[in-house]
Amino acid sequence: MNEENILVELTEKLKSTQHLDKDEWISLFDGRKKDQGNRDIDDYIGMTAREISVEHFGHDVYTRGLIEFTSFCRNDCYYCGLRSSNKNAERYRLTKDQILECCRQGYDLGFRTFVLQGGEDPGPFGNMTGDEWITDTVRSIRSGWPDCAVTLSVGERSRDIYQKFFDAGAERFLLRHETADPAHYRSLHPASLSLENRLRCLRDLKDIGYQTGTGFMVGSPGQNSECLAEDMLFIEELQPEMIGIGPFVPHHDTPFARESAGTAEDTLFCLSALRLMMPDALIPATTALGTILPDGRERGILAGANVIMPNLSPVSVRKKYELYDNKICTGEEAAECRGCLERRMMSIGYSIVVSRGDHPRAGRRY
Ligand code: SAH
Ligand code: SF4
Numbered sequence: 368m369n370e371e372n373i374l375v376e377l378t379e380k381l382k383s384t385q386h387l388d389k390d391e392w393i394s395l396f397d398g399r400k401k402d403q404g405n406r407d408i409d410d411y412i413g414m415t416a417r418e419i420s421v422e423h424f425g426h427d428v429y430t431r432g433l434i435e436f437t438s439f440c441r442n443d444c445y446y447c448g449l450r451s452s453n454k455n456a457e458r459y460r461l462t463k464d465q466i467l468e469c470c471r472q473g474y475d476l477g478f479r480t481f482v483l484q485g486g487e488d489p490g491p492f493g494n495m496t497g498d499e500w501i502t503d504t505v506r507s508i509r510s511g512w513p514d515c516a517v518t519l520s521v522g523e524r525s526r527d528i529y530q531k532f533f534d535a536g537a538e539r540f541l542l543r544h545e546t547a548d549p550a551h552y553r554s555l556h557p558a559s560l561s562l563e564n565r566l567r568c569l570r571d572l573k574d575i576g577y578q579t580g581t582g583f584m585v586g587s588p589g590q591n592s593e594c595l596a597e598d599m600l601f602i603e604e605l606q607p608e609m610i611g612i613g614p615f616v617p618h619h620d621t622p623f624a625r626e627s628a629g630t631a632e633d634t635l636f637c638l639s640a641l642r643l644m645m646p647d648a649l650i651p652a653t654t655a656l657g658t659i660l661p662d663g664r665e666r667g668i669l670a671g672a673n674v675i676m677p678n679l680s681p682v683s684v685r686k687k688y689e690l691y692d693n694k695i696c697t698g699e700e701a702a703e704c705r706g707c708l709e710r711r712m713m714s715i716g717y718s719i720v721v722s723r724g725d726h727p728r729a730g731r732r733y
Contacts, residue, residue, distance in 0.1 A: 374398050374408040381643045382415055386603065392596035399636065400592070409636055416639035416671030423647045424673045426717045429724030430708070431518065431651075432478035432679035432701075434469050435688040436461045436504075437497075440486025442522070443557045444545075446587060448618035448689040449486045455620050457687040460492060461680075463504050469679045469701070470508055470515070476705045477721040480516040481508060482541070482676060487522035498528050502535045509536035516723045518580075523564060526571040533575050540572045541580035543611060546587065547601035548594040555587060569605060578729050580609030580649070585637050586629020587615040595637065603644060608726035609674075610641050610648050613655030616691035631660040635670040642671030647727045649674050658695050664708070665715045674724065675712075677704040 377395045381387050387395065399408055437460045440449045449456055461469075470481055483504070490497035505517050518539035519532055529540070544565055546552050552562040572579045583598050584590075602610060614629030634656055641650060651674040652667025660666065664675055678685060678696050685697040696704055709719050 370398050370402050371405065371407060374402070375411060378408070378412050378415060378643070381640065382419070385644050385646065387599070387644075389596050389600060392599050393592045395640070396592035396595050406632070409632060409639075412639040412643070413635060413670040416642035417669055419642055419646050420650075420671045420673050423727065427673070427720045427722075428668060428712050428717050429480075429649065429674045429722060430478055430705075430719050431480040431482045431674065431676040431724075432469070432473040432476075433482045433484060433676045434461070434466055435484050435678070435680045435684065436466060437485035437488040438684075438688050439488040440522075441489055442487050442560060444560070445555055445557070445622045446584065446615060446618070446691075448620060448691060450621060453620045456689065459684050459687050460488070461684065463500070463507060465681060466504060467507060467511060469681065470512055472701050473679045474512055474515065476702055477719070478679070479514065479721060479723045480518060480539075481512075481679070482518040482520060484520035484541070498524070498531070502531050505532060505535040505537045514723070516725065520580075523560075523568050526575070529568075529571055529577075530575055533577060537577070539578040539580070539609070541582075541609065541611060542568055542572065543580075543582040543584075544569060544598070544601060545583050546590065546594055547583075547597040551587075551589055551594045554589045566601075569607075573605065573607075576730075578608040578649075578726050579605075580611055581605060581607045582609075582611035582613075584615040584629060584655075585612055585634040586627070588623055588626045590615075599640065599644065602641065606645075608649060608729060610645065610650050611653060612637055612641065612650075613653035614659050616655055616658060616693070618689065618691045628659055631656060631663055631666065635666060638667060638672055639670045649724065649726055651676050654678070654695060655691065658691070658693055662711075665711055668712065668717055669715060675708055675719075677701070677708055679704075 443450045492500035517537045519537045520541035614634045650672045652664040652672040656663035
């Protein structure tokens with residue numbers, strides 16, 4: 368059988384069984400790499416993934432209003448511009464009032480999910496620790512906008528603290544595992560961070576009852592087909608409700624400044640493979656994808672994604688929340704971003720809906 372037929376057969380198997388063995392995943396990723404000039408398999412998997420996404424979500428696209436509330440971080444991940452060793456990073460914390468103002472604007476624009484994202488910031492926020500402040504802020508958002516969901520993306524914590532955030536009303540949590548390969552994990556992080564603790568966090572989050580998101584960067588330094596195969600198998604085992612992937616994009620003030628970025632083609636291929644494996648998962652077309660390709664988010668939706676996460680942070684801080692270089696949408700007000708994305712989605716036959724956009728199988732608590 369020639370290479371292309373093998374790839375089509377693996378894609379078909381993935382579609383019908385939502386599973387590949389590790390060696391099959393490796394064959395799929397390696398085979399595609401060998402077949403470089405030939406993009407037929409990318410078109411094929413993209414089209415198949417799009418059909419599955421349309422079967423489950425129609426042409427609706429869910430939105431999440433992203434509020435980047437702190438650029439302080441105690442961690443030192445080698446890939447990230449907010450790492451603690453980056454003395455050039457500009458650090459800020461939003462106040463609770465600023466966040467509530469973002470929610471007010473966001474609600475009027477049709478957002479029904481707010482994502483609080485930040486570095487791992489121990490605080491203090493005024494007279495509160497970081498964790499007390501997050502708990503208090505989640506409670507205020509939930510009481511101000513009871514029909515909205517709050518998602519946290521604030522990194523690693525003890526189970527106890529995750530439970531406190533949940534009890535305050537946070538129902539979803541995003542924590543990418545980054546890579547499921549232990550040696551690769553060690554090459555992306557300092558020794559104080561471990562894959563073991565990352566996975567412990569993810570299992571606690573699922574166990575507590577969060578709609579949980581995980582994911583990884585495509586093309587991070589040292590990533591090979593075996594790493595990607597392990598990512599896929601880990602995601603299959605965890606069964607997260609949300610999966611966020613985007614290309615690795617270098618940041619000039621990190622040890623990975625001179626590494627090359629992940630490609631849009633590889634990201635779209637992984638995204639489609641994830642859609643085939645997890646037909647009803649919530650999968651965003653990420654800002655990082657839009658950063659390396661002008662129509663990256665549209666292409667992401669057409670390759671099987673069904674969520675976008677426009678920025679709701681005050682324009683004054685957007686450039687300071689610099690995970691990677693050249694991040695898009697740092698100059699526009701929330702309303703402009705929303706309008707721009709509505710037009711972008713319409714141009715490909717999709718529309719943004721006013722909805723919390725829960726996972727189809729998630730039990731609602733409120
Ligand atoms: N501190 C939290 C949330 C903020 S970082 C956390 O780490 O979970 C959110 C995500 O940004 C990370 O999970 C990582 O996958 C991504 N990210 C960080 N640096 C990046 C880079 N250089 N290129 C692409 N994505 C990056
Ligand atoms: Fe901090 Fe998250 Fe960046 Fe790591 S990826 S340095 S935890 S903000």
